[in-house]
Amino acid sequence: MSWRDTYRRRLMRKRYLIRAFRKRRELSVVADRTSAIKPGDILLFSTQRNEKIRLPYFLKYYRDLGVNHFLMVDNDSSDGSARYLGDQPDVSVWRTGASYKRSRFGVDWLNWLQFKYGHDHWVLVVDPDEFLVYPFCDTRPLRALTDWLDASSIKSFSAMLLDMYPKGRIDAQPYQEGQNPLEIASWFDAGNYTYKKNAFFGNLWIQGGPRTRIFFADTPAKAPALNKIPLVKWDRKYAFISSTHMMLPRGLNQVYDEWGGEKASGALLHTKFLDTFTVKAAEELTRQQHYAASMEYKAYAEQLKDNPDLWCRFSEKYINWRQLEILGLMSKGNWA
Amino acid sequence: MNSVGVIMLVHTALGRAEQVARHWAAGGCPVVIHVDRKVDRRTYNTFVKALSDLPDVRFSHRHACEWGTWGIVAASQAAAETLLGHYPDVRHVYLSSGSCLPLRPVAELKTYLDARPDTDFIESATTADVPWTVGGLDMERFTMRFPFSWKRHRPLFDAYVNLQRKLGFKRRIPNGITPHMGSQWWCLTRRTLTAILMDTDRPEYDEYFQKVWIPDESYFQTLARLHSKRIESRSLTLSKFDFQGKPHIFYDDHLQLLRRSDCFVARKIWPHADRLYEAFLTDADGRGKMAEPQPGKIDRIFAKAVERRTRGRPGLIMQSRKPNEGWENGVTAGRYSVFQGFADLFEDFNDWLVRATDTRVHGHLFAPERAEFADGQTVMSGALSDVASVRDYDPQAFLINLIWNTRGERQCWQFGPADKQPIGWFIAKDPNAQISVISGAWAVPLFRSGKDFAELRKEAAQLQKVEAEFLNSLRSPYTKARIRIWTMAEFIESPMEPLQTIIDEIGSKRITRLTEAPRMTDLKGFGQFLQNLKNQGMHPYLMGDFPIDQDPVPTNTLTRKPYLVR
Numbered sequence: 071m072s073w074r075d076t077y078r079r080r081l082m083r084k085r086y087l088i089r090a091f092r093k094r095r096e097l098s099v100v101a102d103r104t105s106a107i108k109p110g111d112i113l114l115f116s117t118q119r120n121e122k123i124r125l126p127y128f129l130k131y132y133r134d135l136g137v138n139h140f141l142m143v144d145n146d147s148s149d150g151s152a153r154y155l156g157d158q159p160d161v162s163v164w165r166t167g168a169s170y171k172r173s174r175f176g177v178d179w180l181n182w183l184q185f186k187y188g189h190d191h192w193v194l195v196v197d198p199d200e201f202l203v204y205p206f207c208d209t210r211p212l213r214a215l216t217d218w219l220d221a222s223s224i225k226s227f228s229a230m231l232l233d234m235y236p237k238g239r240i241d242a243q244p245y246q247e248g249q250n251p252l253e254i255a256s257w258f259d260a261g262n263y264t265y266k267k268n269a270f271f272g273n274l275w276i277q278g279g280p281r282t283r284i285f286f287a288d289t290p291a292k293a294p295a296l297n298k299i300p301l302v303k304w305d306r307k308y309a310f311i312s313s314t315h316m317m318l319p320r321g322l323n324q325v326y327d328e329w330g331g332e333k334a335s336g337a338l339l340h341t342k343f344l345d346t347f348t349v350k351a352a353e354e355l356t357r358q359q360h361y362a363a364s365m366e367y368k369a370y371a372e373q374l375k376d377n378p379d380l381w382c383r384f385s386e387k388y389i390n391w392r393q394l395e396i397l398g399l400m401s402k403g404n405w406a
Numbered sequence: 407m408n409s410v411g412v413i414m415l416v417h418t419a420l421g422r423a424e425q426v427a428r429h430w431a432a433g434g435c436p437v438v439i440h441v442d443r444k445v446d447r448r449t450y451n452t453f454v455k456a457l458s459d460l461p462d463v464r465f466s467h468r469h470a471c472e473w474g475t476w477g478i479v480a481a482s483q484a485a486a487e488t489l490l491g492h493y494p495d496v497r498h499v500y501l502s503s504g505s506c507l508p509l510r511p512v513a514e515l516k517t518y519l520d521a522r523p524d525t526d527f528i529e530s531a532t533t534a535d536v537p538w539t540v541g542g543l544d545m546e547r548f549t550m551r552f553p554f555s556w557k558r559h560r561p562l563f564d565a566y567v568n569l570q571r572k573l574g575f576k577r578r579i580p581n582g583i584t585p586h587m588g589s590q591w592w593c594l595t596r597r598t599l600t601a602i603l604m605d606t607d608r609p610e611y612d613e614y615f616q617k618v619w620i621p622d623e624s625y626f627q628t629l630a631r632l633h634s635k636r637i638e639s640r641s642l643t644l645s646k647f648d649f650q651g652k653p654h655i656f657y658d659d660h661l662q663l664l665r666r667s668d669c670f671v672a673r674k675i676w677p678h679a680d681r682l683y684e685a686f687l688t689d690a691d692g693r694g695k696m697a698e699p700q701p702g703k704i705d706r707i708f709a710k711a712v713e714r715r716t717r718g719r720p721g722l723i724m725q726s727r728k729p730n731e732g733w734e735n736g737v738t739a740g741r742y743s744v745f746q747g748f749a750d751l752f753e754d755f756n757d758w759l760v761r762a763t764d765t766r767v768h769g770h771l772f773a774p775e776r777a778e779f780a781d782g783q784t785v786m787s788g789a790l791s792d793v794a795s796v797r798d799y800d801p802q803a804f805l806i807n808l809i810w811n812t813r814g815e816r817q818c819w820q821f822g823p824a825d826k827q828p829i830g831w832f833i834a835k836d837p838n839a840q841i842s843v844i845s846g847a848w849a850v851p852l853f854r855s856g857k858d859f860a861e862l863r864k865e866a867a868q869l870q871k872v873e874a875e876f877l878n879s880l881r882s883p884y885t886k887a888r889i890r891i892w893t894m895a896e897f898i899e900s901p902m903e904p905l906q907t908i909i910d911e912i913g914s915k916r917i918t919r920l921t922e923a924p925r926m927t928d929l930k931g932f933g934q935f936l937q938n939l940k941n942q943g944m945h946p947y948l949m950g951d952f953p954i955d956q957d958p959v960p961t962n963t964l965t966r967k968p969y970l971v972r
Contacts, residue, residue, distance in 0.1 A: 206657070206659060209657065209658055209659035210657050210659065211678070213678060214657055214676055217655075217678075218655060221652060222650070222652065228726055229725075230725040259788070260787075260788045260789060260811065261787065261788020261789065261790065261807045261811035262788055262789050262796075263724075263803075263807070264799065264800040264803040265723050265724070265725070265728055265803065266800070267728065274725060274728055276725060282791075282796060283785075283791045283796070287791065287795060287796055288793075289795070290795060290796045290799040297725060325726055326724075326725060326726045326727060327715075327718070327726065327727055327728075327729070328728060328729060328730045328733065329729065329730065329733045330716070330718050330727075330729045330733045330735045331714070331716045331717060331718045331727065332714050332715060332718040332719065332722075332724070332727040333715070333726040335724070335725050335726035382785045382789055383783070383785060384786060384787055384788060384789045386789075398722045398724050398810060399725075400724070400726070401714065401724065401726050401727065402711065403711075403714065403715050403726065404648045404649060404711045404712055404714065404716075405711065406707050406710070406711035
């Protein structure tokens, strides 16, 4: 790796931090309870838009894991979700009407909030439809994991995105507020992923799953990335580059072992494919606020018209993290 | 009687340490606590006050304890002196830490030690015999100086070690003691401990060990060898280390495992493991059980964790395991068989193979149009798609995934020069692949197609070229697959023998001797067909020599081995 690349990455990181600093003006406070944050608290950062229906279960799930404080950006919701969040005792909320796309899909806003509030905390960055599972998550709280990572001098924790879907039409079972979305979207693809190394950022680029199988079968190279590093012991020098897919400094992306061993990793169960999705896909298509000219949503809309069923004979039904570990989708590493 | 005294070295989670100290005291053990000097004054005072209601809990002079340095030994010495001085009837001294948790009633530990009044429990082995040194320093710990902190100034630490290596620097080991190492958690008798502390040479030993690296793993371990009447070289404290040399941590879900281990004390416990603390600190009085500690089961679990972290699961590529080339520890997860030419030569080869073996038999997985999965399926295990563009996006990942997803069931598939070739080199290098080739058999479908001859000639030339390249890679010195190549002429002379060999190697449980042969395609006129190709200026050579006039006679019938007489 040449010094030139090292320098380029350094400039890039600084540029993104400056960008985040500039974008701070786009955020206006709805509820600021950050004074309640204690040293060592685990913080969750998220951006959301019109996800009111998902929020109650989302908050409950992460409270149960042991998240101490939620820092949320509301991107111009019209369903009252900003107010709902503002009423929660452990949530701080900012609102913005600015462009999601021009804040690089929320990354700039969150980089700013992480810069300001995340320093020296374990920081979890997830969307309202993403649910983190990690080794022993049914018996050990998130604090056990972060304590172990601290003791092992590990600063970032990988959790690949696992797309979950229902059996049958995705709009067959309507999602109820407060419900565990995994009750409906309980199936996933167990073994059709590809892993490529990104030489510049040093991260793995993971693709595959039902989105490649169904929406991007003709152009698999364009399928969305599934690699994610959602849990980081934050330092104000850090910056996410593209969603939580990769970050700088580069060493934080090295969440995989290259000498045959397995590092510990988890999974983000992605419950995007519920009945709410068809409406959302149509809306996002007109908003044009998503990655690569919302190409992803175009592909979805096209496919879902004809056959909105992602399930196949070899789909796997989700049971627990141990199942994911046996299937080789995540690993305990040397945590026992 | 206070036969057992406990030393606790404490630096964090003081609340838990208090709980444990109360437990020991309630069991009738005097406790001396050493609190790291790095703990601030106020916290320390609160802690001391919290325990002030217990007369037999004392605090010793505080030293700063940094990992790998002398401070921990100094702390143990100070605490031991306090303990021995104040409690003359203590016979065994148990060294523990603030994150240790007693697993068995105190009375059981006392009974156990009372039965062994002269035994010192201290893990102690010579440097040559221990595999678990971190950083590659074993004997050098005792012959070099380590003025720099390993944790805070690693580059300086390493540089100074290298410098000493280069200069051939060696410290003298005093009085010719033999350095021993072992777990830092021991249980020594008053006799031995006093002898170590009162030794007239102690100033010299102390000065020497102050500059040894990680002296807490060697000071008492070495000196106990000088004074002890009887050493049991094991620790009564269950403490497991991972591949980086840091202790494994116990959580609530280890409860049953810890109970069954019959160990007296475990380390290290996660401070928030409420269930563990509750379960083990509120245990009933001693049941007088005399069971020996059995750490075996826990050993296995942690050994497996280390194995997973260092070697990983063969044939698995995932988000946290992406081995560099050569470090895969098995590129694929299991054995598989690749057949080239067999389906061309035999009409019902796949069906026959299904009957002859208990494997999954696919068609041409790398056919240009789609992956021909078994039974015409469009998806396979793991939701693997048959779409050509998805497969060809990363053909290696496709195959690695297929083999991983079907662990425990052998996969067989057809390959040929008409297929997508990039996977060829990958399977040639894979020791899990069994590749059997009947070279030139691609000519059979051409011969039977009855297509326009000019076109056939072009196609034949192309296929031959591709197959020749594949055969070259199979014959390369880097090839690791099990490879068998026959020319077609060779093969049809006696097809049953090679087939039997291949089936035997697959190791099917179903049958031992083939009773049925696959049906060979009618090859009448094939010799002439080859001659026609030659006449057109093409040179078909991969199939071997076929005489023009004498058509090969398919030996479809089984020749019974003559010596097999029942």
